[in-house]
Amino acid sequence: MGTITAELLRERMRGEVITAGDPGYDEARKVYNAMIDRRPAVVVRPANAGDVAAAVNFARENQFELAVRGGGHSAPGYGTVDDGLVIDLSRMRDVRVDPGNAGAMVEGGATWGDVNTATHAFGMATTGGIISTTGVGGLTLGGGIGYLARGLGLSIDNVVSAEVVTADGRLVVATEDENGDLFWAIRGGGGNFGVVTSFEFRLHPVEHVYGGPMLFELESGRDVFRFYREFIATAPEQFGGFPAFQIAPPLPFIPEDRYREPFVAFVSCWAGPIDEGERVLKPMRDVAPVFAEHVGPMPYPAINSAFDALMPAGLQHYWKGNFVTELTDEAIEAHLEHGPKCRWSIPRCICMRSTAPSGAWRLTRQRSRIAERTSLRSLPGRGQTPRRTKPTSRGSVTTTTRPLHCRRTAGTSTSCRKTTRTGSRPTTGPTMSGSPRSRGDTTPTTSSM
Numbered sequence: 112m113g114t115i116t117a118e119l120l121r122e123r124m125r126g127e128v129i130t131a132g133d134p135g136y137d138e139a140r141k142v143y144n145a146m147i148d149r150r151p152a153v154v155v156r157p158a159n160a161g162d163v164a165a166a167v168n169f170a171r172e173n174q175f176e177l178a179v180r181g182g183g184h185s186a187p188g189y190g191t192v193d194d195g196l197v198i199d200l201s202r203m204r205d206v207r208v209d210p211g212n213a214g215a216m217v218e219g220g221a222t223w224g225d226v227n228t229a230t231h232a233f234g235m236a237t238t239g240g241i242i243s244t245t246g247v248g249g250l251t252l253g254g255g256i257g258y259l260a261r262g263l264g265l266s267i268d269n270v271v272s273a274e275v276v277t278a279d280g281r282l283v284v285a286t287e288d289e290n291g292d293l294f295w296a297i298r299g300g301g302g303n304f305g306v307v308t309s310f311e312f313r314l315h316p317v318e319h320v321y322g323g324p325m326l327f328e329l330e331s332g333r334d335v336f337r338f339y340r341e342f343i344a345t346a347p348e349q350f351g352g353f354p355a356f357q358i359a360p361p362l363p364f365i366p367e368d369r370y371r372e373p374f375v376a377f378v379s380c381w382a383g384p385i386d387e388g389e390r391v392l393k394p395m396r397d398v399a400p401v402f403a404e405h406v407g408p409m410p411y412p413a414i415n416s417a418f419d420a421l422m423p424a425g426l427q428h429y430w431k432g433n434f435v436t437e438l439t440d441e442a443i444e445a446h447l448e449h450g451p452k453c454r455w456s457i458p459r460c461i462c463m464r465s466t467a468p469s470g471a472w473r474l475t476r477q478r479s480r481i482a483e484r485t486s487l488r489s490l491p492g493r494g495q496t497p498r499r500t501k502p503t504s505r506g507s508v509t510t511t512t513r514p515l516h517c518r519r520t521a522g523t524s525t526s527c528r529k530t531t532r533t534g535s536r537p538t539t540g541p542t543m544s545g546s547p548r549s550r551g552d553t554t555p556t557t558s559s560m
């Protein structure tokens with residue numbers, strides 16, 4: 112980007128404008144996944160919604176492709192773009208809790224850690240993910256599965272309203288009653304409908320939970336996965352958890368001579384009465400001998416950040432995911448075969464039952480664009496090269512790997528084109544089931560945790 116053009120942008124914004132050659136450019140262009148190495152023309156760090164609108168307008172007027180970055184965790188790197196303009200929301204992380212109304216206003220660049228610590232002070236929480244450094248923006252716009260989802264619904268089910276800067280630079284509010292189509296689209300449609308400068312979330316009384324990881328020897332894997340299949344079908348909805356494969360990290364509760372060996376892990380989070388936690392988890396202990404564990408009562412932010420150190424920024428990620436409706440014996444065998452092979456990676460082969468016959472899940476289905484969520488998400492860690500999403504025959508919204516484009520169309524006018532295919536709203540029938548395309552930022556084969 113030329114010096115003069117960058118100066119024009121700086122004049123319009125309170126936040127930072129960083130171009131190639133500026134100190135900090137290499138840091139500013141980094142995203143979480145070190146496989147992604149893109150060189151934007153400019154990275155802006157807005158200070159407020161006005162700055163966001165200025166950046167969107169600037170991108171449109173100057174025909175820059177635009178990428179929006181929340182927490183930067185997108186595995187395929189949708190939070191950056193070669194030669195384009197990146198709106199990095201990392202300066203907009205404010206969280207304001209309204210305990211009286213059980214709500215929180217969360218800026219679009221906040222992480223779940225920001226939210227959890229702010230809401231925990233009032234004994235409340237809402238559904239986030241399982242790692243606290245993940246951005247609220249991308250996770251929520253893509254749905255949002257986490258420990259609390261079985262009881263409280265996905266993250267999108269807890270969004271009450273959102274402020275969005277649209278491609279034409281307007282700042283609009285989206286709720287059920289105001290800009291209802293936009294509100295519907297952002298709850299599962301990913302980052303393709305505008306820049307969310309703030310979310311309003313519904314909060315719930317969740318302060319302490321009972322849980323943590325248990326490690327089993329690999330030979331117990333089959334029993335653990337089969338147990339999980341039965342257990343999760345009727346588990347109380349305050350239970351969230353999943354089996355996974357885990358390379359033993361150097362932590363005090365693991366014998367030193369077993370560090371870096373693969374194990375089967377069972378991660379649990381019980382958000383019901385603490386004194387019932389051990390009773391709820393007891394059947395897991397009976398499945399097979401527990402080799403090591405770190406299970407007990409803890410504040411909700413602690414479980415949400417328990418694995419952060421295992422998933423630091425700067426590792427090279429190559430993910431593949433799938434959705435199945437049932438954890439069949441064949442699926443279990445596939446996990447058992449491939450999970451332990453991922454020897455040099457962090458917990459990679461994860462299986463999450465993402466539904467339960469609970470009232471919250473029935474609500475979930477009514478509220479958002481993901482019409483049916485009866486899938487089990489299975490996430491082996493290695494896979495083939497991500498492909499682009501194809502349009503869905505069901506007419507739901509799909510995302511592509513490309514960010515919002517701003518380009519000159521035929522003639523002289525300039526317009527922003529969203530690289531999202533929008534169809535009619537799903538009515539009945541599964542959209543996630545058998546199809547991973549509903550994720551906000553994912554390619555069909557690259558899913559996220």
Ligand SMILES: Cc1cc2nc3c(=O)[nH]c(=O)nc-3n(C[C@H](O)[C@H](O)[C@H](O)COP(=O)(O)OP(=O)(O)OC[C@H]3O[C@@H](n4cnc5c(N)ncnc54)[C@H](O)[C@@H]3O)c2cc1C
Nearest residue numbers: 181182183184185190219240241246248249256302307559
């Ligand atoms: C370590 C790790 C753990 C994870 N755990 C979970 C989990 O437990 N549950 C789960 O559901 N997912 C999980 N994920 C997946 C994660 O939700 C997605 O990768 C998500 O898109 C990341 O959001 P982000 O804001 O951090 O990423 P970014 O790369 O910043 O953004 C991802 C996408 O969202 C868009 N976007 C982000 N913020 C905004 C905004 N404010 N307005 C408009 N668009 C925006 C971006 O443009 C991009 O398309 C995990 C990912 C990682 C890397």
